[in-house]
Amino acid sequence: MKTQTIILIAGALVIAACTKPKITDTTPQTTSSNTNNTNSTTTNSTTSNSPYYVPSKTDTTAKASLNDLTLGRSILLANCGICHSVPLPDNYSVSKWKSYLPGMASRAQLSASDQLLVLKYVCRGKE
Numbered sequence: 001m002k003t004q005t006i007i008l009i010a011g012a013l014v015i016a017a018c019t020k021p022k023i024t025d026t027t028p029q030t031t032s033s034n035t036n037n038t039n040s041t042t043t044n045s046t047t048s049n050s051p052y053y054v055p056s057k058t059d060t061t062a063k064a065s066l067n068d069l070t071l072g073r074s075i076l077l078a079n080c081g082i083c084h085s086v087p088l089p090d091n092y093s094v095s096k097w098k099s100y101l102p103g104m105a106s107r108a109q110l111s112a113s114d115q116l117l118v119l120k121y122v123c124r125g126k127e
């Protein structure tokens with residue numbers, strides 16, 4: 001009987017550990033808008049398993065540079081998982097993001113420029 005209880009508890013712990021979403025992103029966060037687009041040695045190897053797309057050159061648009069998208073991603077991951085899990089960019093439409101983000105950005109105490117970078121990332125450069 002006792003061993004059964006122990007097995008049950010151990011099982012519950014394993015499940016609890018697995019279901020807890022843990023976003024470990026070690027991308028250094030630079031909030032300055034200083035753009036250095038000549039740097040082409042971005043290492044994506046550590047984040048390739050992340051459900052949050054890692055921006056590459058093909059994601060850039062007229063509205064968002066690679067640097068904007070990369071910064072937007074790290075700001076999102078660093079600030080938007082405090083109260084709930086970090087929302088996935090594709091879970092909401094561009095218009096939904098535009099209505100949710102201002103309120104959430106103020107809860108996360110983001111600057112206006114950081115909020116814009118997050119918007120660019122979650123809207124995949126469409127805004």
Ligand code: HEC
Pocket residue numbers: 076079080081082083084087092100101104105107108110118
């Ligand atoms: C201080 C806590 C807090 C922080 C920080 C925060 N949120 Fe939220 N967020 C909430 C709460 C609470 C809700 C539930 C809906 C509500 O109360 O508006 C929510 C809901 C949401 C929703 C779902 C809205 C809906 O109605 O479906 C999205 C998307 C969202 N947050 C995005 C973000 C993003 C992006 C950031 C980072 C810029 C962020 N949140 C930071 C507290 C926070």
